[in-house]
Amino acid sequence: MTLRNRLAVAPMCQYSVTDGFVGDYHLVHLGRFALGGFGLVLVEATGVTPEGRISHGDVGLWSDEHVPGLARVVDFLHAEGAAAGIQLAHAGAKASSLRPWDGSGPVTEENARPGEAPWPTVSASDVPAGPGWPVPHALSVEELAEVRDAFVAATRRAEAAGFDVVEVHAAHGYLLHQFLSPLSNRRTDGYGGSREARMRFPLEVVEAVRAAWPEEKPLLVRVSAVDGSTEGLTIEDTVAFARELRTLGVDVVDVSGGGLGGGWEHPIGYGYQVPYAATVREQAGIATMAVGLVVDARQAEAVVATGAADLVGIAREAQDDPNFAVHAARELTDAYDTYPVQAGPRLASRDRLLGRLGPWAGPDPVQVVQAS
């Protein structure tokens, strides 16, 4: 698959739908990134089961009825030249959470919105997501097969909706990460203990998704390269996982971080997770997407030019500037052809005029020169 450029909009939960159904909000929210020139637009963490949602407001793909709304978004992204991806997710012990603007932490009988009761959560082990969170039910082996099958069914629906890319969410402290990390996985049954055993269930899910997803379509897996705590997952664990992912036919590892073990005990700054993407790329021999405080076109270009990653994910900066990709093309190559045709040529001629005028000097709103 060829993207028009290497900029991807990283998945961003909007907590803004009911019963999993996307509508006009998502068409506009995601559509503006296609108009803004991004090569790939990834739909937010999408619940493969209702229990796997982070909140009552999450997007879902646990039913065929969810397909038409997403297909409408996909069609718009395609019409505007972007590839469409979707992140398939199960929140595990971090399910049944409040929307961030309603507070932080789990839904309780006391803080629930009307009609939005809390639901029981599941995980690798009976380890709560944090202090004050409910104890999740540790999934039995039979129940693991059900979760795996839910990922597979959602993958088939993603294909039915016309998506080009599926990303399996194995990061940020959600269910598959809860298996990977020694902080949350205390199992003794072959799905916990050693690194190999902790990787087993996430790899079973990925293998089943790969088998269900058309061979010619890219499969991404998002990982937390390290846990927030220095006591948890290490980059060596993640390289080992990435090697297995490559063997299973995964195309790109989307290298994020954190989500378990409290805060972030590692260096923080512009592009702070880029070195993890570079390490995975080099040591596991697989393409990577780098993400995390990439905020500038030249910075994004340098991520690719230095060989740290193959794709650059942009989240918050894209919310602030949905036109980030077209602005980047203009800044780096003076090109206007990634703008929609409705805008590009007119902006190019306006900018030639502005070049003749020089910057607006103010404070007078009118500042004219003689027409030539």
Ligand SMILES: Cc1cc2nc3c(=O)[nH]c(=O)nc-3n(C[C@H](O)[C@H](O)[C@H](O)COP(=O)(O)O)c2cc1C
């Ligand atoms: C509003 C918001 C929602 C997010 N939702 C998701 C999500 O659904 N899935 C996911 O893997 N990461 C999610 N993230 C993390 C982003 O994809 C990204 O990795 C992170 O924000 C760092 O990139 P940035 O500095 O460009 O924002 C979210 C981030 C934000 C700001």
